[in-house]
Amino acid sequence: GSVRDALWIAIYDSIYDYLNGDLTIYYAKVKMTNALSEYYIAAADIAYQDGGGILPLDEDTAAFANGELQAQLGFADSLFATLKGLKKEGDFDANQEASDHADGYTLSLDALYNGVKMSAAGSKMLTLVGTDGKVSCHDCQKYKGERHKASWWLSRCIFGPPFRMFECGG
Numbered sequence: 001g002s003v004r005d006a007l008w009i010a011i012y013d014s015i016y017d018y019l020n021g022d023l024t025i026y027y028a029k030v031k032m033t034n035a036l037s038e039y040y041i042a043a044a045d046i047a048y049q050d051g052g053g054i055l056p057l058d059e060d061t062a063a064f065a066n067g068e069l070q071a072q073l074g075f076a077d078s079l080f081a082t083l084k085g086l087k088k089e090g091d092f093d094a095n096q097e098a099s100d101h102a103d104g105y106t107l108s109l110d111a112l113y114n115g116v117k118m119s120a121a122g123s124k125m126l127t128l129v130g131t132d133g134k135v136s137c138h139d140c141q142k143y144k145g146e147r148h149k150a151s152w153w154l155s156r157c158i159f160g161p162p163f164r165m166f167e168c169g170g
Contacts, residue, residue, distance in 0.1 A: 010035030051120025
């Protein structure tokens with residue numbers, strides 16, 4: 001929770017401060033990418049321990065966590081290119097833009113946490129459970145109640161929520 005909150009604030013501040021002219025694009029992006037790096041590493045360590053693992057991360061889990069971080073860093077590059085265009089047009093709500101992107105990045109952090117936690121669980125048996133949401137998608141219904149090793153779920157990219165591969169997004 002505290003890592004998630006800290007990342008949300010860092011993302012929000014980077015975007016809001018850039019859009020309001022308090023930070024240059026370079027410093028805003030550096031601030032954001034540094035926060036992503038710091039908090040993704042922290043979340044992976046916490047998740048691994050929460051899943052029953054003993055630090056350091058095993059090689060496969062470290063590769064997974066690094067891959068997720070690299071993806072987010074890539075998204076940050078394209079985000080600031082988009083924000084630059086938005087700022088140039090001048091028709092935007094800085095608070096809404098910052099909040100929406102902070103929400104998105106913290107959802108991705110949730111997925112990282114859940115994936116690393118499941119990776120640490122290895123052969124532990126897990127069952128997909130929960131109450132249906134507003135819309136119960138085909139994927140949710142397909143896997144609901146199924147019981148498999150954590151590694152089985154991971155091999156199918158089913159960790160979360162959010163479930164990126166599900167039609168409902170989890």
